[in-house]
Amino acid sequence: MFNRIWALFQARNLESIRDRSSLIWNIFFPLALLVGFSVFFSGQGKVQYQIGVVGKWQQQSQWQPLWNTPYLSFDHYTDQKQAEKHLARHQLDLVVDPSHNRYWVNPKSPKSVMAEKVLEGVVKVPLTTAKLSSRPIRYVDWFLPGVLGMNVMFSGLWGVGYAIVRYRKNGVLKRLSATPVRPIEFLLAQVCSRLVLIMAITVILFICATLFLHLTMRGSVLVLFVIFMLGATSMISLGLLLASRSKSEELTAGLVNLISWPMMFLSQVWFSLEGAPHWLKYVADLLPLTQVIHSARQQMLFGTMSASDWLGLAYVAVFTVVCLGLGAWRFRWR
Incomplete structure (x- = not known):
């Protein structure tokens, strides 16, 4: 019985080795995934919240603590409506306008609500919440x-x-x-x-x-x-x-x-x-x-x-x- 098992074991190994395309693929695919994920998600830390910034923002010193907060990513928008639309679609977690000390939040998004708490905790100036012009989306x-x-x-x-x-x-x-x-x-x-x-x-x-x-x-x-x-x-x-x-x-x-x-x-x-x-x-x-x-x-x-x-x-x-x-x-x- 052992001889039969050993013979089948050898035959299967030879079949796998001779199928070079599959053998190369079994080596290449995990390596490609590893390299791909290392490129896509490289960085010093995972971004937790994506924040859209409308207007001029680098000149606002009272907002500096927000810019220095780790694990936040900022995208600059010249069109406020476009930023609001992305917020409604869950493509952004928060939209801020430092020039007027206001921000927009999507109440249908848990991440947006949490990002609002982060904003209120680090920016020590009176802020006003603006209402989304588009309907929030679940x-x-x-x-x-x-x-x-x-x-x-x-x-x-x-x-x-x-x-x-x-x-x-x-x-x-x-x-x-x-x-x-x-x-x-x-x-x-x-x-x-x-x-x-x-x-x-x-x-x-x-x-x-x-x-x-x-x-x-x-x-x-x-x-x-x-x-x-x-x-x-x-x-x-x-x-x-x-x-x-x-x-x-x-x-x-x-x-x-x-x-x-x-x-x-x-x-x-x-x-x-x-x-x-x-x-x-x-x-x-x-x-x-x-x-x-x-x-x-x-x-x-x-x-x-x-x-x-x-x-x-x-x-x-x-x-x-x-x-x-x-x-x-x-x-x-x-």
Whole structure:
């Protein structure tokens, strides 16, 4: 019995060593995560509160204790309305105007209320609280589009990319190659099938969240449905591109993780990138999930979409067409 176990043990080790792509990936991916997190979250300490500053602030000596308080990050705004809008969206925790000794707080945000206490404790001048011109938004209202977008991403990438590689490895695609089915027909069938499932799940999640959490919905439900359908199609097309020729489940799983995890962190699913380095924001804007989640939030929370929002959705559509075209061109049955 021991000899059989030892023989199987050796065979599996040799198989793992000979699969060089998976072996390299198992080493590279944890190292890439470590380097990525060290770059994204480098610094002397974690920022606890993000504060927007309106007007001239360096010349106000009585506010100096606030500027010297550790673990606070400050963003300068020339447009007061823009700062208030970011505060209402939970992208800022507090907005201050040192020139007039006033500040804005979002009563729907626990972090904003705590930041107000910090402000009152360190600035020893009479302060006045100004009322937000836009309606404060609950964090759960801001959070829901991110959760729906994350579900669309994982369902699209794993549900299509990983499945096609498994079909190729098990010989299913080899059998289909002997039939009149063309690659583009097979890929379109995969896209449509997965798209119907993803959108059905998204609708169920949205209805349940609306009923039990009383979510804010100021825009068009139909437009919101189209936004998530476009996002789902883009993720499915990306999954098809990743699986167009790969025959290793381990390598495909690694590639999906390499794409999905940075996208999940940078697309503002859980938290805003307000105050992040500008180069990181540019990278985030290139991700299709960022545009989908941002447009969904605009539609749900404000009911309007700007020209830049529509341009972002157009970018997602072009991204989808390119990935589908490349996936169909690179696709191989064997």
